[in-house]
Amino acid sequence: MTVTAKVKGRHHHGALRRALLDAVAEIVIEEGPEAVTLRECARRAGVSHAAAAPHFGDKRGLLTAFATEGETRLAEAMLAALGALPGGSAPEARLAATGRGYIVFARSWPAHFRLKCRANLIDRTNRDWCEAAERPFALLSEALVAAAPDHDARARRARLTLAWASVHGFSALRAEGSGSDLWRPEERATVVEEDLLALIISACTSPAPTRQTE
Amino acid sequence: MTVTAKVKGRHHHGALRRALLDAVAEIVIEEGPEAVTLRECARRAGVSHAAAAPHFGDKRGLLTAFATEGETRLAEAMLAALGALPGGSAPEARLAATGRGYIVFARSWPAHFRLKCRANLIDRTNRDWCEAAERPFALLSEALVAAAPDHDARARRARLTLAWASVHGFSALRAEGSGSDLWRPEERATVVEEDLLALIISACTSPAPTRQTE
DNA sequence: CGCCATAACTTTCCAACGGTAAGTTTTTTC
DNA sequence: GAAAAAACTTACCGTTGGAAAGTTATGGCG
Numbered sequence: 001m002t003v004t005a006k007v008k009g010r011h012h013h014g015a016l017r018r019a020l021l022d023a024v025a026e027i028v029i030e031e032g033p034e035a036v037t038l039r040e041c042a043r044r045a046g047v048s049h050a051a052a053a054p055h056f057g058d059k060r061g062l063l064t065a066f067a068t069e070g071e072t073r074l075a076e077a078m079l080a081a082l083g084a085l086p087g088g089s090a091p092e093a094r095l096a097a098t099g100r101g102y103i104v105f106a107r108s109w110p111a112h113f114r115l116k117c118r119a120n121l122i123d124r125t126n127r128d129w130c131e132a133a134e135r136p137f138a139l140l141s142e143a144l145v146a147a148a149p150d151h152d153a154r155a156r157r158a159r160l161t162l163a164w165a166s167v168h169g170f171s172a173l174r175a176e177g178s179g180s181d182l183w184r185p186e187e188r189a190t191v192v193e194e195d196l197l198a199l200i201i202s203a204c205t206s207p208a209p210t211r212q213t214e
Numbered sequence: 215m216t217v218t219a220k221v222k223g224r225h226h227h228g229a230l231r232r233a234l235l236d237a238v239a240e241i242v243i244e245e246g247p248e249a250v251t252l253r254e255c256a257r258r259a260g261v262s263h264a265a266a267a268p269h270f271g272d273k274r275g276l277l278t279a280f281a282t283e284g285e286t287r288l289a290e291a292m293l294a295a296l297g298a299l300p301g302g303s304a305p306e307a308r309l310a311a312t313g314r315g316y317i318v319f320a321r322s323w324p325a326h327f328r329l330k331c332r333a334n335l336i337d338r339t340n341r342d343w344c345e346a347a348e349r350p351f352a353l354l355s356e357a358l359v360a361a362a363p364d365h366d367a368r369a370r371r372a373r374l375t376l377a378w379a380s381v382h383g384f385s386a387l388r389a390e391g392s393g394s395d396l397w398r399p400e401e402r403a404t405v406v407e408e409d410l411l412a413l414i415i416s417a418c419t420s421p422a423p424t425r426q427t428e
Numbered sequence: 429c430g431c432c433a434t435a436a437c438t439t440t441c442c443a444a445c446g447g448t449a450a451g452t453t454t455t456t457t458c
Numbered sequence: 459g460a461a462a463a464a465a466c467t468t469a470c471c472g473t474t475g476g477a478a479a480g481t482t483a484t485g486g487c488g
Contacts, residue, residue: 014465016465016466031334032333032334032335033334034248034332034334034335035334037444037445037446038445038446038447039444039445039446040445047465047466047467048466048467048468049445049446049447050446050447050448050466050467050468051465051466051467053447053448054464054465054466055465058446058447059445059446059447117331117386117390118248118390119246119390119391119392120245120246120247120248120249120390121248124391154405154409155409157396157406157409158406158409158410158412158413159413160396161384161393161396161397161406161409161410162380162410162413162414164383164387164393164396165379165380165381165383165384165387165393165410166376166379166380166383167379167383168383168386168387169378169379169380169381169382169383169384169386170375170379170383172331172382172383172386173378173379173382176331176332176333176334177333178333179375179378179379182371182374182375182378183375191368192371192372192375195368195369195371195372195375196372196375196376196379198372199372199373199376199417199420200376200417202417202420203413203414203416203417206413206416230436230437251473251474251475252474252475252476253473253474253475254474261436261437261438262437262438262439263438263474263475263476264437264438264439264475264476264477265436265437265438267437267476267477268435268436268437269436272475272476273475273476429488430487430488431486431487431488432485432486432487433484433485433486433487434483434484434485434486435482435483435484435485436481436482436483436484437480437481437482437483438479438480438481438482439478439479439480439481440477440478440479440480441476441477441478441479442475442476442477442478443474443475443476444473444474444475445472445473445474445475446471446472446473446474447470447471447472448469448470448471449468449469449470449471450467450468450469450470451466451467451468451469452465452466452467452468453464453465453466453467454463454464454465454466455462455463455464455465456461456462456463456464457460457461457462457463458459458460458461458462
């Protein structure tokens with residue numbers, strides 16, 4: 001099952017990069033992130049196993065490029081969810097939209113999401129990756145500040161943690177097929193998602209208790 | 215660095231099982247779950263790479279046994295957190311304790327926790343694993359029902375999802391070193407944990423909106 | 429004590445993996 | 459059309475997981 005039909009005897013002309021990344025996604029879907037091998041990716045792209053090196057360096061480079069693509073798509077999904085709101089939506093609705101974007105990303109691009117969770121397969125010192133990975137968190141952070149502007153640093157930290165952790169944790173459990181059958185059958189998925197988002201938004205915008213110390 | 219000192223020329227007498235599991239933990243800590251190899255485990259236990267087969271079958275069997283141990287320890291941590299409460303504590307406090315137990319487990323046994331998140335490295339049809347993995351979820355579920363007895367099925371599902379996902383997601387992000395520096399430095403850890411738990415409990419015990427349909 | 433059945437390993441072998449180096453083909457550039 | 463550069467292939471190395479076959483230690487029994 002070849003990702004990109006290869007004209008016999010012809011080089012890929014830069015399309016190999018895309019073909020290899022698509023092969024990564026295929027393998028992650030079919031057999032999980034641990035099953036990704038350079039040789040299998042190359043086979044699916046119709047090239048020898050050493051052909052990836054000029055494009056990605058080594059296996060870690062390939063996976064890091066894949067993860068970078070994932071972060072970009074995550075940011076796009078969050079922006080798309082924000083854009084789908086009616087104009088002049090409340091800050092709470094915008095906060096929910098960022099979470100919805102994250103969940104939709106994880107559901108739409110399961111391979112990218114699952115690889116994103118394998119921190120030690122990725123080179124987190126890679127510049128492109130770092131840049132791409134900053135965006136999603138920044139979007140959430142901005143939306144949270146806008147939705148709950150009165151929180152002090154500690155309350156904000158707790159709510160940021162809750163929002164990020166719950167949306168990520170939900171997606172992670174679902175992507176790995178864990179978490180009992182809370183969110184099955186499939187038809188129930190969006191209901192569970194929206195109920196979860198509503199609870200998160202409610203908690204994130206709840207007033208902070210008054211405290212003496214930070 | 216040998217996990218268990220091996221008397222030269224002597225067999226392990228059943229202690230090899232323990233030694234191999236400890237080696238798995240060591241390697242996960244030092245180099246991540248993907249770096250675990252049968253041969254390296256065997257080296258650290260002072261045996262040949264084929265010595266694990268009689269005990270665990272194959273690599274997957276070893277990792278499944280390790281994950282089973284993890285589930286057991288998770289349940290123990292949750293029970294310990296419940297036991298640490300003053301007698302007659304409120305159901306809300308008991309719900310928080312189950313979450314605290316989960317978080318403490320992930321912090322205390324990072325190797326077990328990280329492997330737990332690699333669903334496709336584990337044989338989830340294994341009987342021992344299935345039994346061990348049921349307990350923790352049951353404990354949370356019971357605590358939630360006790361703390362919010364009036365919820366309908368849908369509200370319960372949403373709150374169960376929130377509780378499990380947020381506590382798991384928080385632990386996962388921290389274990390993988392992700393999540394920006396929300397929960398660093400180290401001293402801040404328990405503060406963040408307790409603030410997070412307070413938010414979760416508040417959300418989980420909030421009244422359900424009245425609805426027409428399920 | 430001596431013997432043996434069995435459990436607990438070791439050794440050997442294999443295909444597949446990631447990575448490097450060197451060679452070959454294709455494409456671009458002038 | 460030739461030279462240079464890019465895009466690969468081939469060959470090789472050390473390592474991995476697993477199977478098969480051989481070896482050694484241990485416990486039970488007379």
